[in-house]
Amino acid sequence: MTGRIDGKALIRAIEKMATLTDQSAPPFTRRAFTETYLRGREWLKSHFETSGLDVKLDAAANLIGRMEGLDRDRPPIMIGSHTDTVTGGGRYDGILGVLTGAAVASYLHRSGQSLRFPLEVVDFLSEEVSDYGAVSCVGSRAIVGTLSQEMLLRNNPNGETLKDAIKRMGGNPDLLNAPLKKRGDIAAYMELHIEQGPVLDTAGIPIGVVSGIVAIRRVKITVRGQANHAGTTPMKARNDALVGASQMISLVHDLALDWQGSFPLVATVGRIEIFPNSPNVIPGLCIMDLEVRSISEEEIDTFLDQVEKAASDTSAKCHVSVSFETASDAYPALCSENIIATIKEACSNLGYEYLEMPSGAGHDAMHVASIAPIGMIFVPSVKGLSHCSEEFTKEEHIIAGAEVLLESLLLLNEKLDVSYAKLLK
Incomplete structure (x- = not known):
């Protein structure tokens, strides 16, 4: 049965959120912790309420809309994603998951149906x-x-701590010295998301059923040389940190390009700071952020070992020092086999072709997976574009994804009732 989601209202909501963008940055930019983000949150709170949800902020400043079930004592089935973007990010990444969650709640509210x-x-x-x-x-x-x-x-570049920023967003960071939820507090978690890659669009398949989410490790690479006068220092006497950094970037790219591990791996240097960053001064310091992704943590370890070993050659050749520091580490997360089966059943019930596939991008689901069974639904990204203003997903795929999310929720509501203990394993 299709047509339960109000597709026109869902598209209008996506278009409205797209207008809540930082006018001083490329479209569509809504960075977390900014005034633009807060304006988006204000509109979203109202939208949640119109969808039949009671709204609150938790201690981490997560915006949560809740609809009570027939049994208030049961843990909730959670649907989630995010509404912040990268600079110049798109209209769908994260936003689609939150707004389709609201569309599902709106259907339940309008139909008078209770879970x-x-x-x-x-x-x-x-x-x-x-x-x-x-x-x-x-x-x-x-x-x-x-x-x-x-x-x-x-700190951010202005000196504000993340703790203070969470407080500014309405959270209570003093309560974040312990988990806000423990195993058993969430019955199941589902997230609908654009694929952010070309697989579904190329294959002409409307739904992806996610099998798992890759591990993501971010490493700060610091290259130290010696700042000096750009006009008076002979080329052979230089300790140019930027030259060393450029060779490290090429090294990372080449090692990832030639990777022959058991699992696919990608590596990106996506940010670099140069000091003193002046046209007439030889750079004395470069700080880079390296990100490595794979479904296998062991493969990431092996890759970074190779990078560090090869860095010694760069240090000697460019007369610089190279050091590495792990900035963050997100573990791989496998989706629940039971929820995967439920999403596939929902696709079959609704007549949608699907493809089971891993996620190469990170999502909030990978963290929730440590305390609850998770499942993810992908819809196609046209030409695989994401994290850019050209990011686009067709309306029919948006509505198809929302219908599958709703059907999966209804099926899961019944399955959890009879096999709750099994699903929590």
Whole structure:
């Protein structure tokens, strides 16, 4: 049975959220902790309420809409994602998952249908890499207790700590010295998301059923040379940190390109700071952020070992020093076999073709997986574009994903009732 989701209202909500963008940055930019983000949160709170949800902020400033079930004492089935973006990010990444969650709640509200379990729709705080020492998934880390005190004390470029920023968003960071949820507090978690890659679009398949989420490790690479006058220092007498950094970037790229491990691996140097960053001064210091992703932590370990060993050659050749420091580490997360089967059953019930596939991108779901069974639904990204203003998903795929999410929720509500203990394993 299709047509239960109000597709026109869902598309209008996505279009409205797209207008809540930082006018001084490329479209569509809504960075966590900004005034633009707060305006988006204000609109989203109202939208949640219109969808039949009671809304609150938790201690981590996650925005949570709740609909009670027939049994208020049961843990909720949670649907979530995020509404913050990267700079110049798209209209769908994260936003789609939150708004389809609201659309599912709206259907239940309009139809007068009650689940056995409570339903919670969550907009997690700052899923994207933040300006606070490159911490990502702030809200979902706090839920499960992996937002460390060290992370809370990291600064943004203006000197504000993450702890103070969470407080400014309406949270209570003094309560984040322990997990906000423990195993058993969430019956199941589902997240609908754009694929952010080309697989579904290329294959012409409307739904991806996610099998697992890759591990993500971010490493700060520091290259130290000697700042000096660019006009008076002979080429052979230079200790140019930027030259060393450029060779490290090429090294990372080449090692990842030629990777022959048991599992696919990707590596990216996506940010670099240069000091003193002046045209007439030889760079004396470069700080880079390296990100490595694979479903296998062992493969990431092996890759980084190779990078560090090869860095000694760069150090000697360029007369610089190279050091490495782990900035963050997100473990791989496998989706629940029972929820995977439920999503596939929902696709079959609705007549949608699907493809089972891993996620190469990180999501809040990978943190929730440490305390609850998770499942994810992908919909196609046209040309595989994401984290850019050209990011686009067709309306028919948005509505198909929302229908599958709703059908999966209804099926899961029944299955959890009879096999709850099994699903929690």
